[in-house]
Amino acid sequence: MGCVGVILKHPDDFYPLMKLKIAARHAEKQIPPEPHWAFCYSMLHKVSRSFALVIQQLPTELRNAVCIFYLVLRALDTVEDDTSIPTDVKVPILTAFQHHIYDCDWHFSCGTKNYKVLMDQFHHVSTAFLELGKSYQEAIEDITKRMGAGMAKFICKEVETINDYDEYCHYVAGLVGLGLSKLFHASGSEDLASDYLSNSMGLFLQKTNIIRDYLEDINEIPKSRMFWPREIWRKYVNKLEDLKYEENSEKAVQCLNDMVTNALMHVEDCLKYMAALRDPSIFRFCAIPQIMAIGTLALCYNNIEVFRGVVKMRRGLTAKVIDRTKMMADVYGAFFDFSCMLKSKVNKSDPNATKTLSRLEAVQKTCRDSGVLNKRKSYIVRSQPRYNSALIVMLFIVLSILFAYLNAKRPNN
Template sequence: MGKLGSLLKHPADLPALVKLKFASLYAEKQVPPEPHWAFCYTMLQKVSRSFALVIQQLEPELRNAVCIFYLVLRGLDTVEDDTSIPADVKLPILESFHRHIYDVNWHFSCGTNHYKMLMDHFQHVASSFLELGRRYQEAIEDITKGMGAGMAKFICKEVETIDDYDEYCHYVAGLVGLGLSRLFYASGTEEFAPDSLSNSMGLFLQKTNIIRDYLEDINEVPKSRMFWPREIWNKYALKLEDFKYEENSSEAVRCLNEMVTNALFHVEDCLKYMSALRDPAIFRFCAIPQIMAIGTLALCYNNVELFRGVVRMRRGLVARVMDETRSMADVYGAFFDFSCMLSSKVDKGDPNATKTLDRVEAIQKACRASGSLDKRRSYANESKTRQNVVLIIFFIILMIMIAYWVK
């Protein structure tokens, strides 16, 4: 009854979920005929979840470049993530990965499930990469080289300080922001964005993922993966893994709230970056993940369940964000709503309460200054009214029929 209960509780999600299902079915059919490109777009749908949809809405030349950029970095990330690979094997691969993308015979077996398939057949990614325009290749190579070197550095170095944390996030995500800005510029569609704004776009997403994935990372086998900076968590515990134990819940939540507050410092840069975008498809590609990040932080803030299991936005709300994000007015509205949701959860006794509320107020000030909040759709404060039962049943039956057709 989980999914059905969620649909009945949030009937406004139903139309967006149906649209998302149809969009997914359409995307699955948009696979190029060439074997190497077919592999890439099939893998994109498997490893990037719903973001494959917004990637596929880009114009063809840029779409191919972003697809390969994503898969190259996903491959690099798979090597870094696999804690079973000895450091003396992993480090040379990370540092030379930017050269492997030119080698149509190279592959390296690691990771699990879809990621293992990607790495086992990485030669298809290399073959597709070699068909991109030179400007795209140079951007992808440069970012892969920088990211690989940064990842290698932090294989041998723990995240101790907040500066370390920002540096690590720069290597694994800020560079992605810089790379995407280069690809957008190379396509002739966008002006070149300032590096500081591109970096913030990546850091905001990465810090959200690091916060959300605490339990998954700390329970990683054979070795925990720890990205929360000691400078923050050491105020609240002797060991980072202590937070997963119920007796440490109060201190765990206080640490979590400081981590969320730290991430909020990047929001204003992200809003500036998105407000300068001109192409509607590129705008949606950038804006949807950012809205999902602020929504995720609002859910995680002051939420002890993050240390017990998975805290994610419900699929219906994700579908609504994907369906309804069309303009900066939508972005400002979403950031305003989710920041309101977050501020309503602030405990005045929290040691970082003042700093958190200051950050939220700065975000809301930027949203108000846009002059577009009166046009916003509500995500955080959904209407309590229930749609007609007949309409709900209709959508449920329609979704069941779609699921049957997919088989």
């Protein structure tokens, strides 16, 4: 009933959700027959369903390169994230990872669930990597080398200052932006974007994830992962873990708002990067995660639930973003709407209110200056519409038919 309740509350989610479900099934049927490629695409669907859907729309050659790039970096990230691996074992693996992708016999057991499968059967990824074009291989190798070295550096170094924070995010995500720009260029579809703008694309996504994942990271066993910079959180509490305790709720929210305000500094660069893209499939690939990020920040801002559990966009809203994002006008509209949502939550008594509002107004000005806001469909429901009982009954009937159809299509065990 939970799912039905959400759809009844947001009935316009229904159609995008159905389209997303159909697209997901279609994508799963497109998995290549070769064992190594079948493994790679199956694994991609398991570790990131929404990302896999967006990748699936890319041209075949570029799609393969981005798929392998993503899995290589997920494997690298799995090694970094596994706090049970001793530092003297972890660091050499990270710094030599660019060599491992050429070795079809290499694997390293770590991580959990699907990530453990990825690491145990990494030879499939290496085999597929070796079938990519030379320019794609060189781009992936270069970024893997630089990222591994950066991750190794921060294994032995805490994130103290905001500069440290930006440097860490550069290594784990900004370099992903640089790598993707290189892959887009290697495909012949795009001009090579500047490193600065490519880096901002990665930093905005990574900072959003770090903000959203506070509780998961701080509760990591056997050792907490702490990515919020001391320079920010020390203004509010003595220890980063103190933010999760109820008695520190007011200070925790102020610290959270400070972190969100820091992330907003990258938005204008992201809009500039996306506005320069020419290929529609590459544009959607880049734009959808960025819209998800600004939407997530809007939900997280001033929200104590970040320190209590998981805060994320509802699936229906995610489906809307995927369905509606087709051109730059859609991006400007989404960023304008979510920045309005965030702006409405700013409390003038917040220590960073002035800075937050200034950054949001700059984002909104960029969106207004585009001259295309009138072409968007709003992501914000300003007044809850009243749906009559007939519509509710119709929704139940449609849902019942749909669920019966999907159940009938499932293979018998």
